[in-house]
Amino acid sequence: MTAPTPLSSLSSALADVVARTAPAVVSVHSHRSRATGFVWKDGLIVTADEALADEGEVEIGLPDGSRAAATIAGRDHTTDIALLRAEIATAPLKLTATVPPLGALAIVVATSRETPSAALGMVSASGSGWRSLRGGEIDARIELDVRLRESQQGGVALDASGEAFGMAVLGPRRVLVIPTATIERVAAQLEVRGRIARGYLGLGLQPVRLDDGVGAMVMNVDKAGPSAAAGIRQGDVIVAVNDQKLSGVRALSRTLGPSSVGAVVDVAARRGGEPVSFKVTVGERPEA
Incomplete structure (x- = not known):
């Protein structure tokens, strides 16, 4: 039996990380738009607001190929966070508040053409909080050197140990991560009020x-x-x-x-x- 090489060990570790996360990642179908989301709490899915259509019905595509109707519980254009409700039994994903350092490996687990997908990259920027062009308060600036399709927006960003540290979205010129602290703060208000007070x-x-x-x-x-x-x-x-x-x-x-x-x-x-x-x-x- 051939002994594992460092590269094959890394490959197996990355595949294991993706396999553990993929069951909580769903596809989001709204009008003509396709995106990704993840189960944040029981029956509640976080997705990228930018990728969510402004009208029409919303459906969730589950990893087993089934679909479920969803409603918009709330959305915040300024932080690019939307919250959906759906009657699904999928276990929620645990998020970590840790912000990965510059140069760390990062994996985005998402969906593409309604099937699970993964992309490997590097943290190309890691810094303090900032304001979006729409005035939203983002708790940390995290940029990834990775290529994503439109349908992969809303995917989960993982560090090399498999900890989920945020949601990957497409910025004007780069892939950004909306960090856990922002997701927890905004999604909690959307769950209760359906909107963010301004x-x-x-x-x-x-x-x-x-x-x-x-x-x-x-x-x-x-x-x-x-x-x-x-x-x-x-x-x-x-x-x-x-x-x-x-x-x-x-x-x-x-x-x-x-x-x-x-x-x-x-x-x-x-x-x-x-x-x-x-x-x-x-x-x-x-x-x-």
């Missing part, structure tokens, strides 16, 4: 250039919103929030995350060229 000022803003920096002109005010209650009017120009000079409208919007709801902020503005100030209690953004 801060709301009740203002329509337009960036303007000022002699001493950047401002945001109030173009419209929600009469039932928190800014109207504080006395802010159309035509006011906001120049600072909590004594921090405004760097732009987008930067202001990004401060209105879930933790901002209920906070009182000091808003400095100009009205007819004269300074005015307001205390605004951040509300919760109404559902679209």
